[in-house]
Amino acid sequence: MRDGATIFEDPAFQAMLKKRSRLRWGFSISLIGAYIGYGIIGLQIPDAYATSFFGSSMPWGMALGFILIGSSIVMSVLYVRIINRLEADNDFVTRHRE
Amino acid sequence: MNESGPNVTAMVVFIGFITLSLFITWWAAKKTRSAGEFYTAGGKITGFQNGLALAGDFMSAATFLGLTGLAFIGGTDGMLFTVGVTVSWAFILFAFSDRMRNLGQFTFADVVAYRLHPEKLRTLAAVGTLTVALPYLIAQMVGAGSLVEALFDIPYIAAVMIVGTLMTVYVVFGGMLATTWVQVTKAVLLLCGGTALLVLVLAQFGYSLDALFSRAAEVHSKGEGIFRPGGLYNDPISVVSLALAFVCGTAGLPHVLMRFFTVPDATEARRSIGYAVVIIGYFQAAIILIGFGAIAVLTGQEEYVSESGHIAGGANMVSIHLSRAVGGEVFFGLIAAVAFATILAVVAGILLSAAAGVAHDFYARVVRKGDISDQDEVSVTRWATIVIGATAIVLSVFFRDVNVGVLSAIALAIAASVNFPAIFLVLFWKDLTTRGAIAGGVSGLVVVLVLVTLSPTIWVDVLGYEEAIFPYAYPTLFSVTTAFVVTIAVSLMDHSERAKIDRSAYPQQIVRSELGVDL
Numbered sequence: 001m002r003d004g005a006t007i008f009e010d011p012a013f014q015a016m017l018k019k020r021s022r023l024r025w026g027f028s029i030s031l032i033g034a035y036i037g038y039g040i041i042g043l044q045i046p047d048a049y050a051t052s053f054f055g056s057s058m059p060w061g062m063a064l065g066f067i068l069i070g071s072s073i074v075m076s077v078l079y080v081r082i083i084n085r086l087e088a089d090n091d092f093v094t095r096h097r098e
Numbered sequence: 099m100n101e102s103g104p105n106v107t108a109m110v111v112f113i114g115f116i117t118l119s120l121f122i123t124w125w126a127a128k129k130t131r132s133a134g135e136f137y138t139a140g141g142k143i144t145g146f147q148n149g150l151a152l153a154g155d156f157m158s159a160a161t162f163l164g165l166t167g168l169a170f171i172g173g174t175d176g177m178l179f180t181v182g183v184t185v186s187w188a189f190i191l192f193a194f195s196d197r198m199r200n201l202g203q204f205t206f207a208d209v210v211a212y213r214l215h216p217e218k219l220r221t222l223a224a225v226g227t228l229t230v231a232l233p234y235l236i237a238q239m240v241g242a243g244s245l246v247e248a249l250f251d252i253p254y255i256a257a258v259m260i261v262g263t264l265m266t267v268y269v270v271f272g273g274m275l276a277t278t279w280v281q282v283t284k285a286v287l288l289l290c291g292g293t294a295l296l297v298l299v300l301a302q303f304g305y306s307l308d309a310l311f312s313r314a315a316e317v318h319s320k321g322e323g324i325f326r327p328g329g330l331y332n333d334p335i336s337v338v339s340l341a342l343a344f345v346c347g348t349a350g351l352p353h354v355l356m357r358f359f360t361v362p363d364a365t366e367a368r369r370s371i372g373y374a375v376v377i378i379g380y381f382q383a384a385i386i387l388i389g390f391g392a393i394a395v396l397t398g399q400e401e402y403v404s405e406s407g408h409i410a411g412g413a414n415m416v417s418i419h420l421s422r423a424v425g426g427e428v429f430f431g432l433i434a435a436v437a438f439a440t441i442l443a444v445v446a447g448i449l450l451s452a453a454a455g456v457a458h459d460f461y462a463r464v465v466r467k468g469d470i471s472d473q474d475e476v477s478v479t480r481w482a483t484i485v486i487g488a489t490a491i492v493l494s495v496f497f498r499d500v501n502v503g504v505l506s507a508i509a510l511a512i513a514a515s516v517n518f519p520a521i522f523l524v525l526f527w528k529d530l531t532t533r534g535a536i537a538g539g540v541s542g543l544v545v546v547l548v549l550v551t552l553s554p555t556i557w558v559d560v561l562g563y564e565e566a567i568f569p570y571a572y573p574t575l576f577s578v579t580t581a582f583v584v585t586i587a588v589s590l591m592d593h594s595e596r597a598k599i600d601r602s603a604y605p606q607q608i609v610r611s612e613l614g615v616d617l
Contacts, residue, residue, distance in 0.1 A: 003606075004605055004606030004607075004608075004609040004610065005605050005606060007609045007613075008605035008606070008608060008609050009605075013609070013612075016612070017608070017612065020612070023192075024192050024193055027188075027192045028189050028192045028193050031185055031188055031189065031192075032185060032189060032341070032345055035181060035182065035185045035341060035345075036337070036338060036341050038178075038181065039178055039331075039337040039338070039340070039341060040334055040337060040338075042174075042178070042327035042328070042337075043327065043328055043331070043332065043333070043334060043337060046326045046327045046328045047326065049174065049325065049326065049327050050174075050322060050323075050325040050326040050327075056307070056308055056311075057307075057308045057309075057311040057312045057315070058307060058308070058311055059174065059311075059325035061174040061177065061325060061326075061327055062174055062177055062325070062386070065174075065177035065178075065180070065181045065386070066383060066386075068181045068184070068185065069180070069181055069184045069379045069382060069383050070379070072184045072185050072187070072188040072375060072379055073184075073188075073375055073376050073379040073380075075188055075192075076187075076188045076191050076371075076372050076375040076376065077372060077376070079188075079191060079192055079368075079372070080191070080368050080369055080372040083196070083368060084365060084368070087365070093612075093613060
């Protein structure tokens with residue numbers, strides 16, 4: 001059994017780390033960025049948010065909010081699936097979990 | 099508000115819930131012996147159950163009653179809250195779920211103390227736990243007391259005693275297992291109740307969202323203005339502060355973080371937070387629609403909302419009024435009882451996290467330095483639960499007139515400024531040192547307390563000064579930034595012997611946090 005420091009140096013471990021970090025921060029930053037953007041744009045051009053969303057009586061501001069809630073749900077389901085597959089396919093992980 | 103005496107349906111549902119929850123506690127008590135069973139139900143909760151419990155932890159009275167009220171008053175501005183809640187949970191899933199579960203055992207302090215000086219970090223974590231849990235607990239209990247007083251004609255003090263005693267009983271006898279199942283039961287009740295309320299509201303408008311929104315704009319005093327953001331928040335700093343309070347605050351709540359450890363492994367932890375995001379997202383979307391439904395239905399009905407826009411019983415009563423307006427006395431009783439069950443389940447979870455912070459993190463690990471038997475630790479936790487429960491009851495009676503929203507906002511700001519920076523940096527930044535983490539946590543706490551005192555909510559509304567020294571309602575942007583800057587700066591300047599140990603253990607920690615095995 002190797003110790004933590006040597007596994008950390010292992011290129012296979014580093015590759016997995018990189019893949020997971022990309023997923024982790026890619027998802028986090030895009031979602032939080034979209035949320036902060038949503039709030040700031042609402043302040044800058046409030047009138048645009050009050051206009052009708054494609055002819056319905058739902059305003060744009062609310063429709064975008066629902067889209068953000070929906071995106072959070074979709075991205076969460078995706079994240080769980082991707083990571084689960086990543087772990088199952090990665091024999092580096094499975095080997096060390098023995 | 100209830101001329102015909104207490105509502106019979108509310109009484110029946112409520113007594114039914116209490117009976118069921120005590121039965122759950124009795125069942126759980128037989129299975130709760132060791133410290134592991136007490137704090138985390140032995141790690142045997144499934145992903146779906148834990149997802150419901152996590153969602154239940156967050157669907158507190160503040161979200162169900164408070165956010166509907168906010169949507170009623172602020173229109174589209176309420177959306178900023180509901181979206182923020184959902185986004186923050188997705189962020190917890192992406193950034194925290196795997197690593198937290200793999201590193202910790204009972205509380206989030208296990209994670210921050212993994213490679214940093216254990217006693218110092220656990221003391222900080224215990225402070226971070228108590229300063230978040232107590233205001234949160236009091237806010238919920240004051241809300242519960244006022245709600246029960248209004249609904250059942252029970253005096254406020256008696257109501258607070260009932261809530262306080264029940265939550266203490268759940269935790270002392272049933273530990274995490276009872277707390278989780280009470281939370282799951284309540285989450286199912288609340289989801290069903292909220293959905294039924296939404297369906298009944300939509301039925302009023304022939305199940306057409308179009309008709310609902312048109313009607314809301316038609317009757318509201320601001321007209322189409324309710325669709326225009328900016329009524330509640332009109333500067334970018336407040337918006338960003340609010341966003342940070344949600345994202346970082348939720349990820350720093352001790353009772354939420356503790357739930358990561360009730361499942362067997364990181365895969366289940368991920369799955370459970372995934373379920374939580376789906377449930378919370380659905381519920382938040384429903385709340386916004388219920389809020390606009392309340393505008394459309396209640397406006398103009400004198401018994402609920404006066405001509406000047408004053409809501410009978412305060413903004414928190416919006417969903418309760420709405421349930422009566424669309425569903426009659428029986429449905430009103432049902433929703434009222436569900437709202438109360440909600441508070442009861444949430445306070446039990448917070449109480450358990452506070453007791454674990456005192457007994458496990460501070461007493462067992464700092465005072466006794468881990469030299470304590472399992473049985474002794476469990477009995478210390480039980481006593482801590484009783485003491486904290488009693489303290490919360492006394493403080494809730496004393497702080498009866500406190501603004502519940504302000505108190506929860508302060509708790510969330512402390513979670514964001516004290517707990518979150520330490521957890522985030524210990525997980526992702528190799529140069530974090532013990533000295534840096536302590537300095538950052540302390541400065542975060544100080545900045546929150548100072549800024550809240552100088553803000554309009556305390557300085558003007560409570561202390562009665564003309565103008566606030568700190569003009570924004572939320573301190574999070576400044577306090578979180580301070581905590582991060584101080585932590586990073588102090589860590590970088592730290593050349594002590596301990597700092598070498600802190601940094602050199604990072605690779606080991608990463609391997610363990612990614613693979614979930616001790617090497």
